[in-house]
Amino acid sequence: MSLVVRESVRGIVEYILQQGSLDDRHVSRTRAIEGTIAHGKLQSDNAKIYVEYEKEVKMEGQFDYGDIVLLVEGRADGIIKENDEIIIEEIKSTYRDLLYIEEDYNPLHWAQSKFYGYFYCKDNEEDNISIRLSYYNLNTNEVKSFQKVFSFESLKEFVFNIVDQYIDTVRLRENFKIERDKSIKDLKFPFETYRKGQRELAVNCYSSIKQGGLLFAQAPTGIGKTISTIFPSVKNLGEGRGERIVYLTSKTITRVVAEEAYTRLINNGLKFRFITITAKEKACINNEVKCNPDDCPYAVDYFSKINSVISEVLKEESTFSRTVIEKYARKYKVCPFELSLDLSLWCDGIICDYNYAFDPRAKLKRIFEDDNSKNIILIDEAHNLVNRARDMYSGEIFKSKVLSVTRLLKGRVPKLYKVVNSINKELIEIRRELEERNLNVLYHNVKYKELIKLLRLFIAESDEYLVKSKNTNGYEEILDFYYEVRSFVALSELYSEQYTTILKKDKNEFSIKIFCIDPSKNIGEVINGSCSTVVFSATLSPVKYYIDLLGGNEESFRVKFSSPFKKENLSTYLYPLDMRYVNRYNNIDKLCTIINGFINDLKGNYMIFLPSFEYLKKVYSRYVEIYGEENTIVQGEGLSESDKEEFLNKFEGGANVAAFSVVGGMFSEGVDLPGDKLIGAIIVGVGFPMVSIENDIIREYFGINGFDYAYAYPGINKVLQSAGRVIRTETDKGRVLLVDNRYNNFKYRSMLPQEWELESYK
Missing domain, CATH: 3.90.320.10 (Lambda Exonuclease; Chain A)
Known part of the structure; x- marks a missing residue:
């Protein structure tokens, strides 16, 4: 046959x-x-x-x-x-x-x-x-x-x-697929026993994929989400459902965990090819990221060479790590990033960032448009996707950038200068809408077609300049603006009732922003076009919020698991101090007393999460003024990876470190400090995002659910993520203190995990 x-x-x-x-x-x-x-x-x-x-x-x-x-x-x-x-x-x-x-x-x-x-x-x-x-x-x-x-x-x-x-x-691809499916048939779960809730999660994933459905799963830390979603997905592949698994995540640590899960299955006999797509900027081995034959030897004749390179890689290698890809890229002088994209078409598993699936400017068309019906999509840490998606489908033009480009072109490229000058004049005309109403901000569902028309003209007139003017003064800045314009124009074509246009001005700046309020339609096109999708996170509550914003509907499957850890291992406390914005600055001294008392009740390493960098600086400054800075560290803004690593290296057993950081920041998520490396957290406030025009627009758009969708739910998610740093393994014991009197309100208390039995802290 x-x-x-x-x-x-x-x-x-x-x-x-x-x-x-x-x-x-x-x-x-x-x-x-x-x-x-x-x-x-x-x-x-x-x-x-x-x-x-x-x-x-x-x-x-x-x-x-x-x-x-x-x-x-x-x-x-x-x-x-x-x-x-x-x-x-x-x-x-x-x-x-x-x-x-x-x-x-x-x-x-x-x-x-x-x-x-x-x-x-x-x-x-x-x-x-x-x-x-x-x-x-x-x-x-x-x-x-x-x-x-x-x-x-x-x-x-x-x-x-x-x-x-x-x-x-x-034939080469199908012969491997036959081997793969045979190995899947005999594949066993790679651990002797299932953790609490793990088997149920795996069964729910398997059933949902089998039915071609969309599953939203809240699975707390400790269940083993990664292997419990990957293993049933692999089993479905072996039974002819889907042709590849795409594991989407926004964090390096979760990509590593996914790689380890696949590697464990391969070590247990699975025949399977998987690849992690590294961002072009990180994968590049040229002196600078300029992907063209004049500036990069790895771009020269790429398409003429690539098929033979792929043939050799497939014959010689069983896994496609970043190291393996770089080895062949150097050997044959081909771009490692593009090589990874082309190799991905030969893979059974792809691990990559959200943007490769959803961002219209970075989407892998071959995988997520031409071939999406063959994808089993696994979306990890899905609570991050809502804001990421809004960013992906939004774009902004700044008048200062237009003026800068105008100056660079004046007297050098007359036709292009004329167009950019017209764009500047049109922005002045649009700005008058604010001035006539004596406003600094205005938003409405208006597309500004005349501006779009001029931006299109700029794109057309740029063609000759960008070909002939390389290495001239201001070229890179004009090229950057060119990309911003193209993005803005392209996003304008997605404009719908789910969008608004925001006009903003201050003393020296004016901007026009296409803002995606509700990304559900755009995300839904990818998710609902796949073979099946599983959306999961430790904090996916309330699930209706995520179903509404991530492309789900009433027919979407949903499942929620309680923590597999003993609830007595985590002690939770509440101090009802008024932390509303208008009063929090008056309570700094009291807060410092609470923090010092809590970390001295039981010695060990603590993280103290504050609502913003501004408030963090005030509190930390006052704290060290009162108690001294010994055994304290504080999160700076814009930390590099090495800075982050240095910060986390302070968390050793017996160090008694008090680390002041920001709720929703880089240390409130994706950080693993098991055992006595971290025994407690103090979380100040309810995690509200900063008040902004964008968040107020979201609040207005969603009506009766508006405040919750704009502020309350994203805020409590940050709180839960921060608290989740404390208990990482079955043997961990720790304590969490919430500081905010709003937790005495039924609404906020009901958003916390059921197993949390808050004790008063005094």
Whole structure:
């Protein structure tokens, strides 16, 4: 019986035909959005022009190689039938002046449409067909088209030539998959016993993935979330559900834990390839991060070399660590970051940051758009995704940056200067809305189309400058602004009722910001398009808040586990001091007394979490004035990784360190200090985010739930994360003191874990 394998037209064409060097000097960082814009606009126009027009036509061809039947599938952008002529149309978006685009601008574009032409002729017994390649300029809305007639026989020869070259690649991948699935069948859970709640979490994950569902799981520290989500996902892969597991997280430590989980399973007999995608800036081995053939030897002829490099890596290596990738990158002079992206297509497991899945400017299109239905997505530390997503789908233009670019261009690049000057004038015009109302801030659901039009014009006029003016004065600053403009314009195309536009001014600055209030729709497109998704965290409460904001609905599965640790191992206390913003500065002396008393009741290492850096400085300064600075350390702003490591190295048994830090900061999450390295935490306040225009907009937008969604729930999450630093293992014992009288209110008390039995501290 033949093995049936599905592949995309685009994937095959790019793998076989792509040649040349990497060059990101001014390649779009927002292609995913831009492509959608171009297709939608041109398809809409075509529907009005042609009587018989179909868009997004799914097409498929079958190629029988005996042991393997290859099903190649894709979507033709459009099929036009007019005057007995059939035209297959492929649409490509561009910011380039259409004068520079000739018939053979990109052979891959013709190749893709030739596949669709072959499929159509074969299915409909046509002897020939017309293929139209249409380039849509996103700035001018102009279209330039090229059209050719191809015979069925010539298309057949072209397509089979490519597929014949590709079939060996398919065999290599599928042979490994057969080995993988066989090993999965015999794979056992890698520990002799399950922790409390661990088996139930694994079973819930397995069942949810089996049903193709979306699961929200709150699983506290100690359950073993990582292996309990990865193991059932692997089991589902072996049973034919999904083709890869994508583990998304925002922190280095959780990536390491995921790597260790896969490695443990591999050591237990699993045949499995996994890779961690390291950010380009960290992965780069060139002198500077400039990914083009003039500045980087690892970019030269990358596409011409990469297939043979991947073949060797697959034959020689079983794991693709950062060290392994760098070894082959240096050996063959190829970019390590791009190599990791290309290798990921051969992997059963991918570990990466949220932005590779959700950020339209960084999304891995091949994995999360072309192939998303094959992904089992695991989202770790998911409480972080809400704010991260808002940032991903928001963009801002600062008038000061526009002025700076204007000065750099004046007298040197007249046409470009004229456009940027017009942008500056338009910003002045928009700023008048604030001045006329005597306001410093204004927000409303307005897109400012004239500004967008001018920004598009800047992108178009920048093309020639960015090619010819490299290494000239101000080039890098103008290039940075170019990327900011492209991002802003692309995000404007996502504009909807879930967005608002914020105008802000102070003495020396004015800005316009596209702000995503509710990211659920954008996130939901990825999550709901996957094979299945599991969203999990130690602090995912209340679950409705996360379901509402992370793309879930009433049908989403949900499960909550209590801590596996003995509740008597954690003593929890409350001191009801007034910590509301208006009164907290009057209570600093009293707070210092409380802190000193608590850390001296039981000697050991403590973290004291304060509501903000400003308040931290005031409290710490007063504390050392009263009690001295011996055995105290304080978190500085903007710490490097080495600074962070130095800070944490102070936490040794018997050190009696009092560490003053910020709730919601780098030490309140992702820090593991087991045993007597940390025996207690003092958490001051209810963790509210800073009052800001953005948070007030969120409060207004969500109506009856607004205050909770903007302030209360994100705040209590920070509190719980901070408290979670204390008990890390089954044998740990510790104590937590909450300082805020709002915890006497039922609303705030009900948001705390049920097992916390707060005692009064006096």
